[in-house]
Amino acid sequence: MNQVIGMTETHNPSSTPAATTPLVEVNGIEVIYNHVILVLKGVSLQVPHQSIVALLGNGAGKTTTLRAISNLLKGERGEVTKGGITLEGEQIANLSPAELVKRGVVQVMEGRHCFAHLTIEENLMTGSYTRTDKGEIAANLEKVYNYFPRLKTRRTSQAAYTSGGEQQMCAIGRALMSNPRMVLLDEPSMGLAPQIVDEVFHIVKDLNSKEKVTFLLAEQNTNMALKYADYGYIMESGRIVMDGKASDLANNEDVKEFYLGVGGSERKSFKDVKSYKRRKRWLA
Numbered sequence: 001m002n003q004v005i006g007m008t009e010t011h012n013p014s015s016t017p018a019a020t021t022p023l024v025e026v027n028g029i030e031v032i033y034n035h036v037i038l039v040l041k042g043v044s045l046q047v048p049h050q051s052i053v054a055l056l057g058n059g060a061g062k063t064t065t066l067r068a069i070s071n072l073l074k075g076e077r078g079e080v081t082k083g084g085i086t087l088e089g090e091q092i093a094n095l096s097p098a099e100l101v102k103r104g105v106v107q108v109m110e111g112r113h114c115f116a117h118l119t120i121e122e123n124l125m126t127g128s129y130t131r132t133d134k135g136e137i138a139a140n141l142e143k144v145y146n147y148f149p150r151l152k153t154r155r156t157s158q159a160a161y162t163s164g165g166e167q168q169m170c171a172i173g174r175a176l177m178s179n180p181r182m183v184l185l186d187e188p189s190m191g192l193a194p195q196i197v198d199e200v201f202h203i204v205k206d207l208n209s210k211e212k213v214t215f216l217l218a219e220q221n222t223n224m225a226l227k228y229a230d231y232g233y234i235m236e237s238g239r240i241v242m243d244g245k246a247s248d249l250a251n252n253e254d255v256k257e258f259y260l261g262v263g264g265s266e267r268k269s270f271k272d273v274k275s276y277k278r279r280k281r282w283l284a
């Protein structure tokens, strides 16, 4: 396929033809909250093994997509009403969040969610609830401290008294304590200074390349996410309107105009952009 940036129905984030079943595949899901509010209107995406995939767009359904994958919709009175989600080809709709953690899929929720009264180390230990082997837990803790030296320094500090960046690192570190294959990371940059965001993303990239952890990253910070991701999907109003290799998206004129603060000052809908309309016609 010559087209660099394709529409959602035709995408294939993996550049190697030999790549087989993606780690996670979302197939045309619809999600409804409170029985009436249709939020996802047929979302499809693929997360290949050992990749970093970014899910971009503002208020567009990113969190809902992550919740659908990790089966956290019930607590929000939401449900998947159409389509399906597979983990290595197997449907996962009936697996609880805890069962998914056991299979290596763990979510770091938006807003960091550390236990304020626990120390950093106690917070990290809560992430090992699916593991029983003490040696393995200790090794995981050392690994987390190795990737996040700041957390080691702050291990005995109460989480409430640590910085936003340290709390985000703690939330990611806690997820790592379950030895995941895949981390769904919701808005890690939220409220953090650019330098700290860079530090966090750098560690994510390191975990991806050295520990082979796959990441699905929901981010409003398009610039930063595209800098570190391999592939990106842009959502608008519950649909994926564009997808492509992260480097291609970062250089795409429409993306620059809408999300990277370059180009005209008036923000239109992605649907008004000529090239988007053109792509749509091709598929019609």
Ligand SMILES: Nc1ncnc2c1ncn2[C@@H]1O[C@H](COP(=O)(O)OP(=O)(O)OP(=O)(O)O)[C@@H](O)[C@H]1O
Pocket: 033, 034, 037, 039, 057, 058, 059, 060, 061, 062, 063, 064, 065, 076, 077, 078, 187, 218, 220
């Ligand atoms: N629990 C809920 N009940 C009803 N509507 C919801 C619920 N959660 C989200 N929504 C609605 O679904 C739409 C998508 O929300 P979602 O949080 O998935 O998007 P997002 O891309 O993560 O947003 P943000 O960029 O603000 O993080 C929004 O219109 C939101 O109001």
Ligand SMILES: [Mg+2]
Pocket: 062, 063, 064, 110, 186, 187, 218
């Ligand atoms: Mg969100």
